[in-house]
Amino acid sequence: MRAKEFVILKEDDGGDTSSAGIGGDGIKGNRQAIHPNHNDSIPGLSSYPDLPSHYYDMYRFGVHMAGSPENQNMARLGPAANELITMAYTDEDANIINTSRKAMGLKQKVLSSKHSIESQEINKASPVAKRKPNKYGI
Secondary structure (H helix, E strand, C coil): CCHHHCCCCCECCCCCCCCCCCCCCCCCCCCCCECHHHHHHCCCCCCCCCCCCCHHHHHHHHHHHHCCCCCCCCCCCCCCCCCCCCCCCCHHHHHHHHHHHHHHCCCCCCCCCCCCCCCCCCCCCCCCCCCCCCCCCC
């Protein structure tokens, strides 16, 4: 296939296969069938109309599939779900966030502690062996 033959997968425009005609009329709710060329070359293509613009749900769907098929035990929603989250590393960051939050009248739900704490499971010493001189003294 040559680069000039690449096309973007979009709804059928009614049979016009010229490069200018691919993509349909773009009217929302007026979707047409997939172009026969795409139907023939992309087996198993599916759409999920219940998730039209919920990117978090799409992300979680992808994460769930990544555990496929042996380890697909996962809650549909995480702690923040489809909500805006912020993270303040410093007191100055927290001040900026809180000033904006108050000005916009947003409610806040605290999800974690204010300061980070190093995990007990962390390697405190490097697992990489110390460098030893080679036979050339380097």
